Amino acid sequence: MERLLDVLREQLRLTGTKEGCGEGECGACTVLIDGRIVNSCLVPVAQVEGCEIKTIEGIAISETQLHAVQQAFIECGGAQCGICTPGMVIAAVDLLEKNPNPTEAEIRNGLAGNLCRCTGYMKIFESVVRACEG
C-alpha cells in the first residue's frame, strides 16, 4: 500500500515531486504514468509495476535546455514558493502535448487540479500562454 509519492521521494530521492495535501486535491505530487497525469499520493506503488513514470526531473529537454513550459515559468514569474510548481509544470506540459493551442478556458481546466497557496494563478496562467506562443 506504499504510495508512489513516498517511493519517489524517499527511496529514489527524486524530491522534485512535492507533497501538499496528500489527498488528491492540490496536485503538488503530479507525475505522468504512461503519459497520463496522476496524483502520486493516491497511487499505491504496487499498481505501477511495468509502467513508465515521468517526474519533474524528466521534463527538461536536456541538461542545458529547459522545457518551454519551464522557461516560460521563469520568464513570467510563474513560481513563487515553488511547492506547487512541479505539479503545475507537469499539468501544463501534459495539456500542451495533447492540445498545443489551448483556449483560455482549456488552460484553466487543464490546471484546475493544481492549487497554488501563494495565489499566483495569473502569473502561472500567463506562463502557460507564453509557452504556447514560444
Place this chain on the structure above:
Amino acid sequence: MRAYVPSYELISTVSLSEVLDVLAQNLGVWKPFAGGTDLMVLLEAGKLTHKNYVNIWNLKELRGIEVADNYVTLGALTTYTEVQEHPVLRDEFPMLCQAAGETGGIAIQNRGTLGGNVVNASPAADSPPALLAYDAELELISQTGERRIPYANFHRGYKQMDIRPDELLRAIRLPRMPKPLTHYYHKVGTRKAQAISKVCFAAVGQVTDNRISHIRIALGSVAPIPIRCQQTEAVLLNQTVNDQTIGNAAGSLAAEIAPIDDIRSTRDYRLQVSLNLLQDFLRNLDS
C-alpha cells in the same frame, strides 16, 4: 493522522478468476482495490478501517467500452477520462461525460473509475445521478456466475448496496435511447473545479404532442443514497409543462428528497437549489 501503512496489505493477481477465488474463499476478508482515488484518501486520513485489499486495476476483463445495437457496456474500470473521450458516450450520454469532467481534476479523472464511483456509494458522487437517469444496469460477477440488476435498485441505504462480499462489479450497461431527449445535468459546488457537490441534478425528458412522454430525474447529495425520484417522475408523466405542473412536481420532489445540514451545505439551501434546478429543467424541456 496518517495510517500505519505496513498494517495494510494490497495483493496482486493476474486474472479475474483468481480475484473471484480470493473474494469467495475468505468472505469479507479481501476487498477490491481499483483506482484508489477514494481509498487512498481515507488511508492518508487514518480512516481506512478495512486492511486487506486485492488489486483489480490490472484486470483486462473489467476494462473497455463496448457498443452494441441496444446497449453500451462500460467495464467497471473505465476511467472518467475514457468516458469523456468516447464518441458514442459524448453523443448519446452527454450527462455522464459532463459528470466525468466535473469529478476532480484531470489527474483524478485519469485514475478514478466509474465502477469505483458506484461501489464507493457516496451520496455526493457525480456520476450516479447520470447513471440513474439513463436507466443503467449493473453486471455483478462471482464464482457462481453473473447477475444483472437495475442500478436504481442497487443502493439500499447509506453505503448499503445489493452486492455480496464474493461479488465484483464487472460492468455498467447503458440502454441506448434513439429518441431525441433533453439532457439536463447540473452540479452545484463551492467552486467550478475540484469541489464535492452540494447538489447534483441529472434529468432526461421528452415532450411529445405537448405532453411529457419520457422522464427520468435523479439527484446526488440530497439523500443518504444517490436517489432516483420516481414519485416526481410519475407526477410529471403525460402532463403538459405549465406553472401548475411545475408546482406539483416541486411539491413532490420536496417530499421525496431528504437533504441535511453538513460541512458542505445546509438542508434549506440544498432543498431550494434542487427545486430551482427542477424548474429550470422543466422550462428547458418545454422550449
